[in-house]
Amino acid sequence: xxxxxxxxxxxxPEAGGGGGGGGWRRPHxxxxxxxxxxxxxxxxxAPDPTDINGPHFDPEVxxxxxxxxxxxxxxxxxxxxxxxEIRALDSDMQTLLYENYNKFISxxxxxxxMKVDFRRMEAEMDDLAANxxxxxxxxxxxxxxxxxxxxxxxxxxxVQALLRKLQSLVEVPGRLRRWAxxxxxxxxxxxxxxxxxxxxxxYRHLPSFRAIEDESHAxxxxxxxxxxxxxxxDALDPKELTECVEMLLxxxxxxxxxxxxxxSHAGARLEAELATLEAELPPADASGPAATPxxxxxxxxxxxxxxxxxxGNLCLLAASYRSLFEGRPGAGGGRLEAFAAALTTRYxxxxxRRLALERGLGDxxxxxxxxxxxxxxxxxxxxxxxxxxxQAGAALVARAARERVDRYLRALQTFFLGxxxxxxxxxxxxxxxxxxxxxxxxxxxxxxxxxLGQLKAVLAYVQLFTAKDVAFASLPYFKGEFCVEAxxxxxxxxxxxxxxxxxxxxxxxxxxxxxxxxxxALLLLLARLCLDYEATTVSYILTLTDEQFPPxxxxxxxxxxPALCAEARAAAQRLLDHYVQVQGAAVAQMLRKSVETRDWLxxxxxxxxxxxxxxxxxxxxxxxxxxxxLFEEGVRRAQSSDSSRRAFSVYSSSRAPGRxxxxxxxxxxxxxxxxxxIQKLFSERIDIFSPVEFNKVSVLxxxxxxxxxxxxxxxxxxxxxxxxxxxxxxxxxxxxLYLWRFAADERVVQGxxxxxxxxxxxRCLDPVPMEHSVVELICERG
Numbered sequence: 084x085x086x087x088x089x090x091x092x093x094x095x096p097e098a099g100g101g102g103g104g105g106g107w108r109r110p111h112x113x114x115x116x117x118x119x120x121x122x123x124x125x126x127x128x129a130p131d132p133t134d135i136n137g138p139h140f141d142p143e144v145x146x147x148x149x150x151x152x153x154x155x156x157x158x159x160x161x162x163x164x165x166x167x168e169i170r171a172l173d174s175d176m177q178t179l180l181y182e183n184y185n186k187f188i189s190x191x192x193x194x195x196x197m198k199v200d201f202r203r204m205e206a207e208m209d210d211l212a213a214n215x216x217x218x219x220x221x222x223x224x225x226x227x228x229x230x231x232x233x234x235x236x237x238x239x240x241x242v243q244a245l246l247r248k249l250q251s252l253v254e255v256p257g258r259l260r261r262w263a264x265x266x267x268x269x270x271x272x273x274x275x276x277x278x279x280x281x282x283x284x285x286y287r288h289l290p291s292f293r294a295i296e297d298e299s300h301a302x303x304x305x306x307x308x309x310x311x312x313x314x315x316x317d318a319l320d321p322k323e324l325t326e327c328v329e330m331l332l333x334x335x336x337x338x339x340x341x342x343x344x345x346x347s348h349a350g351a352r353l354e355a356e357l358a359t360l361e362a363e364l365p366p367a368d369a370s371g372p373a374a375t376p377x378x379x380x381x382x383x384x385x386x387x388x389x390x391x392x393x394x395g396n397l398c399l400l401a402a403s404y405r406s407l408f409e410g411r412p413g414a415g416g417g418r419l420e421a422f423a424a425a426l427t428t429r430y431x432x433x434x435x436r437r438l439a440l441e442r443g444l445g446d447x448x449x450x451x452x453x454x455x456x457x458x459x460x461x462x463x464x465x466x467x468x469x470x471x472x473x474q475a476g477a478a479l480v481a482r483a484a485r486e487r488v489d490r491y492l493r494a495l496q497t498f499f500l501g502x503x504x505x506x507x508x509x510x511x512x513x514x515x516x517x518x519x520x521x522x523x524x525x526x527x528x529x530x531x532x533x534x535l536g537q538l539k540a541v542l543a544y545v546q547l548f549t550a551k552d553v554a555f556a557s558l559p560y561f562k563g564e565f566c567v568e569a570x571x572x573x574x575x576x577x578x579x580x581x582x583x584x585x586x587x588x589x590x591x592x593x594x595x596x597x598x599x600x601x602x603x604a605l606l607l608l609l610a611r612l613c614l615d616y617e618a619t620t621v622s623y624i625l626t627l628t629d630e631q632f633p634p635x636x637x638x639x640x641x642x643x644x645p646a647l648c649a650e651a652r653a654a655a656q657r658l659l660d661h662y663v664q665v666q667g668a669a670v671a672q673m674l675r676k677s678v679e680t681r682d683w684l685x686x687x688x689x690x691x692x693x694x695x696x697x698x699x700x701x702x703x704x705x706x707x708x709x710x711x712x713l714f715e716e717g718v719r720r721a722q723s724s725d726s727s728r729r730a731f732s733v734y735s736s737s738r739a740p741g742r743x744x745x746x747x748x749x750x751x752x753x754x755x756x757x758x759x760x761i762q763k764l765f766s767e768r769i770d771i772f773s774p775v776e777f778n779k780v781s782v783l784x785x786x787x788x789x790x791x792x793x794x795x796x797x798x799x800x801x802x803x804x805x806x807x808x809x810x811x812x813x814x815x816x817x818x819x820l821y822l823w824r825f826a827a828d829e830r831v832v833q834g835x836x837x838x839x840x841x842x843x844x845x846r847c848l849d850p851v852p853m854e855h856s857v858v859e860l861i862c863e864r865g
Contacts (some may be wrong), residue, residue, distance in 0.1 A: 101330065111714060118491070132144040132145070133145045133148050137684065149161065149288050153545065180416075182261065192595070200528060220503055221278075221506065222341055231328075232319055233510075233623060239563060250807065251663070256295060258848060259482055269306055269310070269330060270326070270330065271507060273330055273333050273334070275692075298405050303334055306330075306334070307336060308332045310327055310330055310334075311331065311336075314327050314328070314331070314344055314348065315344075315348075319348065319398045321349065321396055321403065322399075322402060324345065324403075325403040325406075325407065328341050328344075328345050328403075328407055329407060331551065332780060338408060341407075341408075342404075342408050342418065343707045345408075346404075346419070346422050347786060350402045350426070351571060352356065352396065353397060353426055354426075356393045356396065357393060357426070357429055357433065359392075359601075360385070360388070360389055360393070360430075360433050361433055363385065363437075364433065364436050364437060364440070365381065365440075381449060381454045382438065382441060382449060382450055383449050383450075383452055383453040383456075385434075385437050385453070386434070386453040386454075386455075386456055386457050387456065387686040389430065389433070389434065389457075390456055390457060390460040393426075393430055394430070394460045394461065394463075394464055395460070397423060397426065397427070398460075398463055398464050398467060400770030401419060401423065401464070401467040401468050402467060404419050405419075405467070407747065419468065423464075427475070427476075428475065431475055431476065431479055434479060434710070435479060438479075438483050438486070441487075445851055447487060447544045447545075447547055448547055450483070450487060450546060451547045451550075451553060453482070454480050454483055454555060455536055455554050455555060457476075457479075457480070458477075458480055458554050458555040458674070459475065459554050461476045467846060477555070477558055477560065481558070481559070481560045481561075481565070484548045484561070484565060484569065485565070485569050485573070487545075487548075488570060488573055488574050488794065489573070491541045491544065491545060491574060492573065492577055492578055492581075494541070495534075495537060495541060495574075495578050496578070496581055496585075497620075498534070498537050499534055499582060499585070500531075500585075501697040502530050502533050502534060503530075503605075505525065506526050506530055506600065506605060506608065507601075507605055508604050509521055509526060510526075510604050510605060522712055523607070523608055523709065523712040523713055524712055524713065526608060527608050527611055527612060527713065530608070531612060531614065531615060531620070534582075535620065535624075537625065538575070538578065539627070541574070542570070542574075542575075542627065542631055542632075545570055545574065546631050546632070548561060549561055549562075549565070549566070558709075562635065563635045563639075564634065564639070565632075565636070566632035566634055567632075567634045567635075567639050568639060569843065570628065570632045570641075570642060571625075571628050571629070571634065571641055572642060575625065575628045576641075576642045576647060579616065579621060579624065579647055579650075580650060581649070582613075582616075582653050583613060583650050583653075583654040584654070586609040586610075586612065586613055586654050586658060587653075587654040587657050589601040589605065589609065589658065589661070590606065590657045590658050590661030591657065594771040598663075601667075603662055603665050603666050603709075604709060605712055606658050606659075606661055606662040606665065607658075607659070607662050607709065607710065608656050609654075609657045610654075610656075610658035610659040610662060610711065610777075611655075611713040611714065612655075613652070613655035613658065614652065614655040614777055615646075615652070616651040617648045617649075617651040617655065617666060621644060621647050621651060622644050622648070622649050625647070653730075655777070656777075657784065659777065660773055660774055660775060660785075662782070663775050663782055663785035663786055663787065663789070666706055666786045667695065667785065667786040667788070667789025667790055668789065668791075669702070670699055670702055670786065670789070670790040671702070671789055671790050671792075671793030671794075673695055673698060673699060674695065674699065674790060674792075674793055674797065675700075675793055675797050676796045677695040678794065678797035678798060678801060679797065679801075679839070679864070681807075683801050683802065683803040683804060683810075684803065684807060684848070685804065686806045686807050686810060688806045688809065689806060689809050689810040689813045689861065690861065691813075691861060691864065692813055692817045692861065692862060693810070693814055694813045696817050696818060697817075697819070699790065700817075700821045700822070703787065703790075703822060703825055704825075705781065707779065707783055707811045707825055708778045708781075710782045710783065711779050714777060714779050714782065715777075715778050715779065716778060716779050716780065717776065717778025717779050717780035717781055717827065718778075718780070718827070719780055719826075719827050719828070720827060720829070720830075773785070774783060780825070780826065780827040783825040783826060784825070784826045784828070785825045785832070787826055787832060787835075788827060788831060788835065789820055791818075791832070791835035791836065791839065793834065794839055795835060795838050795839045795842055797847065798811065798839055798842045798843050799842045799845075799846065801846060801847065802846055802847075803843055803847040803848070804847065804848055804849060805847065805848075805849040805850070805851045807843075808843050808844060808847040808849075808850055808851070808852065809851075809853040811839065811840065811843040812843075812852055812853055813853065813858055813861050813862065815836045815839055816858050816859070816862050817862045818832075818836060819833065819836055820833065820862055
């Protein structure tokens with residue numbers, strides 16, 4: 084039995100999968116077969132013609148499959164099963180019929196009642212149709228009667244309207260006379276005359292209508308004369324002027340004459356407003372700023388009054404002119420454009436003169452607001468009159484902005500000079516005992532921070548001209564040329580270059596007669612400032628400027644940062660070289676006076692180091708401390724182990740004394756001098772005035788070279804005795820003991836001191852040197 088069920092693709096009792104007590108009865112099987120399987124099952128299961136419960140069941144295919152696959156025993160079993168299923172289905176159908184029998188009976192009674200009601204409704208509809216036909220016939224008769232009555236009423240209304248028109252035409256002269264009287268309602272009279280004029284002209288061939296027309300024309304001619312007289316009144320405001328001209332145009336007065344009178348009257352009023360603005364300004368030929376009194380009001384108030392009075396009335400004039408004369412013959416030809424261009428040109432000149440009175444920096448936000456309002460009102464005027472000076476107005480705003488930037492540049496320069504004055508005063512101020520003033524690093528930090536802070540504040544003020552809420556910031560000038568040429572190049576780059584030139588001027592420019600020279604500490608401080616600008620400040624300032632005022636890709640060329648840094652470094656180099664020259668000259672001056680004022684032939688035997696040499700060492704030490712505050716140490720050449728003890732001989736490059744040379748002859752000096760010159764050829768050349776590097780040892784080396792070179796040249800010009808030579812020997816050894824530690828290379832100091840000793844020996848009449856042990860003892864004791 085199970086095999087037969089499998090051959091039937093689950094059509095048997097086991098295929099139903101019934102749960103419970105082992106029965107396979109499926110009471111809903113007939114309904115399912117009648118209504119078909121659920122949609123989900125139908126879409127999921129593939130069509131099976133052998134499924135006896137499926138919608139695609141094919142008896143022939145099923146029988147063929149069963150006969151071919153099942154033996155006889157299974158066929159008999161399958162027959163019995165099908166018999167049982169048929170009996171079960173009959174039982175289900177009888178049960179279903181018994182359960183719904185009462186419902187079938189009730190439905191039959193309901194259908195019977197509905198048929199009766201339907202027949203009754205059909206009878207009522209027939210009666211209603213008959214009544215509607217009768218009503219339609221009656222409505223046709225009533226409609227015809229109403230149409231006839233309406234036609235008679237329309238004829239009567241036409242007659243009444245004609246009578247009213249005739250009556251109104253008869254009353255036109257009286258109404259015109261009443262409304263056109265002085266102080267009455269001339270606009271109402273014009274409207275009345277405009278309505279009656281066409282009818283009177285059409286029927287003027289009739290005597291009665293001609294009389295009415297003549298009387299009305301006379302009344303309106305009198306009104307036109309009064310309006311023309313009023314048009315010449317200077318007290319008319321723009322609104323009254325427009326109304327007067329409009330009424331004259333309605334009276335068919337010549338448009339060309341009215342155009343001339345309209346522009347003449349409006350021009351006189353606008354000229355008066357310009358004269359009021361000009362009265363607040365000083366005369367154009369005032370001699371110098373000192374003779375010019377300060378303005379009575381600020382620039383924002385001046386622009387507000389000019390915009391509300393002059394520009395506002397000019398806009399109203401342009402709008403009224405176009406509404407009155409647009410398209411009329413004889414009123415074109417560009418009269419309004421030429422008229423407005425002349426007035427706006429004069430207004431721009433007055434605003435230029437007022438802007439020129441802004442001598443100081445003042446409140447930049449006030450100036451920006453004033454220019455913004457001027458530009459907005461001018462833009463409203465240009466919408467009515469495109470040729471009323473758009474380029475001139477934009478150029479005026481651009482010039483005002485550029486002038487303010489130039490003033491900020493001058494203010495920065497003045498501020499920097501003031502800071503330099505404070506630094507000089509701090510350097511020159513006397514110091515009470517035990518109290519030290521601000522050091523060079525503090526002065527440098529204060530100066531750099533003050534200048535940089537002031538520059539950033541100026542950039543913040545100038546940025547107001549390019550704010551998003553400012554109308555004129557959208558002009559092409561403020562998007563490109565202003566950012567590059569005015570701010571970056573004209574303000575920032577120009578200030579940095581001026582600062583470098585000003586700092587360098589302390590080294591290059593000759594001091595004025597009677598003016599104090601720049602203190603050496605100021606030269607050193609400015610050199611450090613320019614060097615810091617070259618290292619970081621210039622790039623920071625340019626980056627900040629480009630962020631706040633971004634240049635366009637196709638804009639004008641800008642100064643590259645490396646070029647500006649090179650200028651700052653060149654200024655720092657010149658200042659540091661000049662510092663070395665000044666300090667070297669100061670030390671050299673002491674040495675020169677000490678040599679020139681001493682009697683080297685009659686001097687006594689040296690017992691100590693001269694005081695000037697001690698002063699030289701003290702000054703070099705002070706310079707070392709001063710330079711070390713602002714510059715790094717630098718690199719020194721490796722020193723020899725006996726640098727502080729090395730002695731130099733007065734014969735290291737000169738002739739030997741006579742007592743050590745028994746064969747001394749008069750020709751010997753020439754020979755020794757020649758040997759000295761030959762030795763100089765093979766020694767390293769010392770460049771006295773070579774550029775110094777930006778470190779302490781290089782600066783001190785330069786000062787020492789200048790000082791010792793001066794000592795050498797002074798010694799060459801003197802004639803010395805024995806004790807004079809020994810004094811030079813003692814002084815030279817003292818300088819050797821202390822100066823070598825300040826130089827980058829001790830051989831520079833040793834070489835110059837050797838030349839000093841050799842020159843002293845050459846210029847000595849009795850060249851007998853002092854014992855080296857005695858020289859050391861004197862120097863140690865000194």
